[in-house]
Amino acid sequence: MNLVFEDAVRDEIVDISAGYPHFTHLLALKCAETAIIEDTRVVTPEHLRGALEAAAEDAEASLRDQFESAARSQKRERYEALLFAAAQLGKVDFRAAEWRGAYLSVTGLQITQNALNNYLGTLVGATVGDGKIMFRTGHGIYRFSDPRMASFIRIRLGTNSWSSR
16 A cells, blocks of 8 residues: 655654654654554544654653653643643753743743742753753753653654644
8 A cells, every 4th residue: 555644744744753763754654554554545634643642652661751750740731831842942952931932832821930940850950861851051051861852742742732732
């Protein structure tokens, strides 16, 4: 069966995977599996939405574990929104003000620097090797500890209700 990926699906796969061939292949594979099961030749955005969840489950365990460690809390939805906002920036290093702006774009809610600071202890470590999902590269400047994490977060959280805002 020759599959055809709609342009929007192809573009979104490229955007989400951010240049990581593993994620590109994983998302395309999961889309294709769904289309084949449905006996259709055209891969649509609906196939991609289903593929995101399957791809997150099949992603490398170290990424899943580090994400779960960061998001595990009574305020899980807030942590997930913060992580998704940081991932949406599409930058290696980002400033707290940019992060807060992305959070506003993602959730429609403002977060003050003081409120953000309350979450940083769980999310941000002093160095890349301390097990935290992010580390501080300078005063008010942050980076994901694993450069693939932003793509994984976008795969893992891409179907949350607040992520489509």
